[in-house]
Amino acid sequence: xxxxxxxxxxxxxxxxxxxxxxxxxxxxxxxxxxxxxxxxxxxxxxxxxxxxxxxxxxxxxxxxxxxxxxxxxxxxxxxxxxxxxxxxxxxxxxxxxxxxxxxxxxxxxxxxxxxxxxxxxxxxxxxxxxxxxxxxxxxxxxxxxxxxxxxxxxxxxxxxxxxxxxxxxxxxxxxxxxxxxxxxxxxxxxx
Amino acid sequence: xxxxxxxxxxxxxxxxxxxxxxxxxxxxxxxxxxxxxxxxxxxxxxxxxxxxxxxxxxxxxxxxxxxxxxxxxxxxxxxxxxxxxxxxxxxxxxxxxxxxxxxxxxxxxxxxxxxxxxxxxxxxxxxxxxxxxxxxxxxxxxxxxxxxxxxxxxxxxxxxxxxxxxxxxxxxxxxxxxxxxxxxxxxxxxx
Amino acid sequence: xxxxxxxxxxxxxxxxxxxxxxxxxxxxxxxxxxxxxxxxxxxxxxxxxxxxxxxxxxxxxxxxxxxxxxxxxxxxxxxxxxxxxxxxxxxxxxxxxxxxxxxxxxxxxxxxxxxxxxxxxxxxxxxxxxxxxxxxxxxxxxxxxxxxxxxxxxxxxxxxxxxxxxxxxxxxxxxxxxxxxxxxxxxxxxx
Amino acid sequence: xxxxxxxxxxxxxxxxxxxxxxxxxxxxxxxxxxxxxxxxxxxxxxxxxxxxxxxxxxxxxxxxxxxxxxxxxxxxxxxxxxxxxxxxxxxxxxxxxxxxxxxxxxxxxxxxxxxxxxxxxxxxxxxxxxxxxxxxxxxxxxxxxxxxxxxxxxxxxxxxxxxxxxxxxxxxxxxxxxxxxxxxxxxxxxx
DNA sequence: GATGAATGAGCGTTCATTCAT
DNA sequence: CATGAATGAACGCTCATTCAT
Numbered sequence: 001x002x003x004x005x006x007x008x009x010x011x012x013x014x015x016x017x018x019x020x021x022x023x024x025x026x027x028x029x030x031x032x033x034x035x036x037x038x039x040x041x042x043x044x045x046x047x048x049x050x051x052x053x054x055x056x057x058x059x060x061x062x063x064x065x066x067x068x069x070x071x072x073x074x075x076x077x078x079x080x081x082x083x084x085x086x087x088x089x090x091x092x093x094x095x096x097x098x099x100x101x102x103x104x105x106x107x108x109x110x111x112x113x114x115x116x117x118x119x120x121x122x123x124x125x126x127x128x129x130x131x132x133x134x135x136x137x138x139x140x141x142x143x144x145x146x147x148x149x150x151x152x153x154x155x156x157x158x159x160x161x162x163x164x165x166x167x168x169x170x171x172x173x174x175x176x177x178x179x180x181x182x183x184x185x186x187x188x189x190x191x
Numbered sequence: 192x193x194x195x196x197x198x199x200x201x202x203x204x205x206x207x208x209x210x211x212x213x214x215x216x217x218x219x220x221x222x223x224x225x226x227x228x229x230x231x232x233x234x235x236x237x238x239x240x241x242x243x244x245x246x247x248x249x250x251x252x253x254x255x256x257x258x259x260x261x262x263x264x265x266x267x268x269x270x271x272x273x274x275x276x277x278x279x280x281x282x283x284x285x286x287x288x289x290x291x292x293x294x295x296x297x298x299x300x301x302x303x304x305x306x307x308x309x310x311x312x313x314x315x316x317x318x319x320x321x322x323x324x325x326x327x328x329x330x331x332x333x334x335x336x337x338x339x340x341x342x343x344x345x346x347x348x349x350x351x352x353x354x355x356x357x358x359x360x361x362x363x364x365x366x367x368x369x370x371x372x373x374x375x376x377x378x379x380x381x382x
Numbered sequence: 383x384x385x386x387x388x389x390x391x392x393x394x395x396x397x398x399x400x401x402x403x404x405x406x407x408x409x410x411x412x413x414x415x416x417x418x419x420x421x422x423x424x425x426x427x428x429x430x431x432x433x434x435x436x437x438x439x440x441x442x443x444x445x446x447x448x449x450x451x452x453x454x455x456x457x458x459x460x461x462x463x464x465x466x467x468x469x470x471x472x473x474x475x476x477x478x479x480x481x482x483x484x485x486x487x488x489x490x491x492x493x494x495x496x497x498x499x500x501x502x503x504x505x506x507x508x509x510x511x512x513x514x515x516x517x518x519x520x521x522x523x524x525x526x527x528x529x530x531x532x533x534x535x536x537x538x539x540x541x542x543x544x545x546x547x548x549x550x551x552x553x554x555x556x557x558x559x560x561x562x563x564x565x566x567x568x569x570x571x572x573x
Numbered sequence: 574x575x576x577x578x579x580x581x582x583x584x585x586x587x588x589x590x591x592x593x594x595x596x597x598x599x600x601x602x603x604x605x606x607x608x609x610x611x612x613x614x615x616x617x618x619x620x621x622x623x624x625x626x627x628x629x630x631x632x633x634x635x636x637x638x639x640x641x642x643x644x645x646x647x648x649x650x651x652x653x654x655x656x657x658x659x660x661x662x663x664x665x666x667x668x669x670x671x672x673x674x675x676x677x678x679x680x681x682x683x684x685x686x687x688x689x690x691x692x693x694x695x696x697x698x699x700x701x702x703x704x705x706x707x708x709x710x711x712x713x714x715x716x717x718x719x720x721x722x723x724x725x726x727x728x729x730x731x732x733x734x735x736x737x738x739x740x741x742x743x744x745x746x747x748x749x750x751x752x753x754x755x756x757x758x759x760x761x762x763x764x
Numbered sequence: 765g766a767t768g769a770a771t772g773a774g775c776g777t778t779c780a781t782t783c784a785t
Numbered sequence: 786c787a788t789g790a791a792t793g794a795a796c797g798c799t800c801a802t803t804c805a806t
Binding site: 021022023024025104105108109110113116117144146147149150152153154156157158159160161162165168170171177180181184185187188189190 | 212213214215216295296299300301304307308335337338340341343344345347348349350351352353356359361362368371372375376378379380381
């Protein structure tokens with residue numbers, strides 16, 4: 001196994017186990033054994049468990065962002081752009097439930113809050129795209145005049161809630177329902 | 192300190208520490224010391240940590256439910272009823288951020304998922320009220336024809352997201368913004 | 383409940399619980415609740431748990447000794463005297479299994495060894511009777527010329543072993559088997 | 574220290590401390606420190622304390638059995654066979670007092686009773702040898718017609734009692750006394 | 765005198781991290 | 786480099802003992 005393959009195995013194992021059992025249910029020894037490496041080896045790639053956790057979060061973001069931007073055209077009308085981004089986000093989460101579960105676990109830790117706070121100040125990855133969309137929408141008087149954070153809440157809150165229900169098998173989400181959900185989110189933010 | 196005061200102190204200490212640091216950041220010894228009691232004392236009131244956690248969740252529910260139903264009139268129009276419930280829910284969370292944080296932690300634990308699943312089957316406390324409202328709304332063709340779980344997501348998702356941002360000081364939520372937020376949620380679910 | 387009744391209840395409860403569950407399975411709180419008194423009350427009668435344990439042992443000895451001496455006639459022949467004492471001892475243990483179990487637990491604790499050592503030096507209750515019997519037997523050349531401790535071992539060892547098996551339901555001991563067992567013990571020590 | 578030496582050290586430390594102080598007087602931390610290892614290390618070799626205790630018992634049995642069978646010839650006369658086994662058993666206990674004390678502690682625990690009960694049903698290690706001997710003896714009309722459990726009591730009861738006295742320094746047991754003791758046991762069971 | 769709630773030292777056990785091999 | 790055995794601090798929990806009522 002090459003060096004980078006090993007790293008990948010570790011990250012994959014951590015994702016699976018943490019998504020499934022949460023942070024407390026994921027001892028380093030279990031991650032190592034699922035990854036097929038020694039426990040000490042993990043510390044060659046990540047200084048400690050917190051850093052592994054943060055790096056994994058990073059990786060997920062780096063998969064998500066290209067996914068939702070694929071085919072995105074900033075020149076299209078606001079509504080169309082929103083429907084594209086919302087649908088892509090929803091689809092990604094439905095198709096990558098481990099990633100979604102992991103991100104939820106992460107945000108629900110002291111660590112996650114720190115990161116979110118840091119994001120507010122600096123550049124925010126895909127956040128920027130949504131921020132630009134909402135600010136365009138406001139200035140074109142297509143979107144409600146609300147703080148961007150609230151618009152985010154109106155747009156993403158329902159999407160993530162639907163994904164949660166889907167993962168817990170409370171709601172079966174198919175393409176049709178995905179479209180309707182995102183459309184309803186648009187109703188929430190549009191003027 | 193009287194017997195019931197001691198119990199209350201324990202519950203309050205647990206609420207504060209768990210809301211702030213999560214379940215892993217809240218050892219029994221820390222809860223005990225914050226409550227001003229010995230560690231063993233907690234076990235006179237709660238058989239073990241899990242039961243303390245569940246009891247605290249129960250207590251929060253028992254505070255929340257009466258709060259949001261105060262002044263609720265099931266005979267009023269759907270929209271009005273929704274605005275009442277949504278605003279009350281949002282206000283409760285804003286005014287009781289520890290309760291909100293705690294409930295989030297709880298739902299994000301294996302324990303919480305088990306409870307949610309159990310709720311789906313049996314009677315669900317305040318859930319019933321919302322379910323009735325949404326089903327009324329659908330049959331009166333005032334609300335979108337979507338699964339109740341999705342309507343819940345559209346209604347509560349944004350509310351909880353706004354509360355999260357408020358607690359993290361990302362958004363300052365005043366009465367006006369609360370009203371606008373709930374109104375936007377209504378736009379999301381109404382036909 | 384009078385003062386001495388209360389003491390008796392405590393001792394009885396301790397006997398039952400310790401005989402059944404051993405010393406670790408017998409917290410003071412459990413003894414108190416079985417005795418129908420408060421936990422603190424036990425400390426009015428016994429300075430601490432060790433002293434309760436020792437006092438209970440004492441009480442059992444004080445029941446056993448009169449029982450085996452009932453009808454004992456030191457003037458009768460050695461063999462007859464031995465059969466009397468052996469049968470009485472065996473019968474007592476079979477009929478009072480809690481006492482027997484307790485004594486076994488006791489002897490198997492650091493405490494029990496200390497007591498046995500103390501006994502060797504001072505006067506030893508019923509031990510004296512047996513010692514006298516064996517020494518008579520040796521001087522009359524009816525009993526093997528062995529140290530008294532070894533004669534005790536030959537006489538009591540099998541009796542206690544049989545009782546253990548009876549209590550664990552490995553052997554059903556009736557009057558006939560009791561007689562045969564004691565007779566065999568006699569064969570062990572007689573010339 | 575090699576891996577298997579470490580395991581051995583742990584077992585030896587546990588034997589010493591439990592033999593001396595009983596199960597409650599032998600916390601894991603004390604065993605670890607006597608063994609010269611960290612407390613957590615014990616759990617690499619034994620899943621928990623109960624399993625350590627059971628494994629140690631097993632090891633003692635596996636030392637005892639070969640010892641008493643060394644030079645045993647099933648073709649010799651009953652009496653000779655009994656004297657061989659009895660003397661070997663007695664010698665083993667005298668020479669390995671820690672083993673003896675440990676086994677006594679073990680049998681006097683809920684765990685030990687469970688094992689004894691299990692033994693009654695299945696094959697019983699060295700028990701089988703003694704059982705065969707006694708049954709041979711009965712059918713050859715050399716041994717008293719008593720239940721095997723009672724014959725065991727007559728044979729082993731005195732031996733273990735003598736060992737107890739020896740360990741507590743009540744009786745000094747030398748080769749001559751060992752021989753006499755076993756001979757007396759034979760008198761107890763022979764016709 | 766009697767109570768039982770309160771205490772906290774001490775238990776068995778886990779697991780992030782280190783380091784000899 | 787990679788390993789995984791070793792570590793020990795920290796956890797949840799029990800229970801003998803105390804003491805305010």
